[in-house]
Amino acid sequence: GAGVSQSPSNKVTEKGKDVELRCDPISGHTALYWYRQSLGQGLEFLIYFQGNSAPDKSGLPSDRFSAERTGGSVSTLTIQRTQQEDSAVYLCASSLKGGWDSAQHFGDGTRLSIL
Amino acid sequence: AQSVTQLDSHVSVSEGTPVLLRCNYSSSYSPSLFWYVQHPNKGLQLLLKYTSAATLVKGINGFEAEFKKSETSFHLTKPSAHMSDAAEYFCVAAGNKLTFGGGTRVLVKP
Numbered sequence: 001g002a003g004v005s006q007s008p009s010n011k012v013t014e015k016g017k018d019v020e021l022r023c024d025p026i027s028g029h030t031a032l033y034w035y036r037q038s039l040g041q042g043l044e045f046l047i048y049f050q051g052n053s054a055p056d057k058s059g060l061p062s063d064r065f066s067a068e069r070t071g072g073s074v075s076t077l078t079i080q081r082t083q084q085e086d087s088a089v090y091l092c093a094s095s096l097k098g099g100w101d102s103a104q105h106f107g108d109g110t111r112l113s114i115l
Numbered sequence: 116a117q118s119v120t121q122l123d124s125h126v127s128v129s130e131g132t133p134v135l136l137r138c139n140y141s142s143s144y145s146p147s148l149f150w151y152v153q154h155p156n157k158g159l160q161l162l163l164k165y166t167s168a169a170t171l172v173k174g175i176n177g178f179e180a181e182f183k184k185s186e187t188s189f190h191l192t193k194p195s196a197h198m199s200d201a202a203e204y205f206c207v208a209a210g211n212k213l214t215f216g217g218g219t220r221v222l223v224k225p
Binding site: 004042043045058059091093100101103104105106107108109111 | 147151157158159164205211213218
């Protein structure tokens, strides 16, 4: 069956540009999570959507980062005015019933490189 | 505060020999605990999950983990390593958020 799909798989952009990363969760999954994985910082939580509730944005590193989830399905993570330290792999995950103790299904990530 | 420590950043084993990946957690309550595996250029895949129903948890691909509250440990084992087990493994605790260990990279020698 279809898993979590992320696009693009790789993105190279110049410092200062805006980027949008897309995540298609598994159909029927109510919760969606974004993480960042970088060499120096390991895996960091960014943002969590659960159904129609207000998202948990507590992991977003700065106001340059934002995310939305339209219609309870597809999500877009936007990074404005990119900086070199934003270079990382951005992972999206979804889970059937939400909550931090639910098993999460991960996409293969978007590898973002800022020149 | 919740924390997860994976005691080995790298583990090297020969094919067919046992694998042991060590994980200790710190939490003010009993969290749910997970092991995930990540192959190169892939996302994380769930191996197994502990939720207090049983202290010995069996996962996919022959892996299992034992929860020991007295030692605050959740070590992952496999009796016989396969070449396809070469990957990075993450121990994860779930409380009011997910806390990831630093990862253990496993090398399997033929």
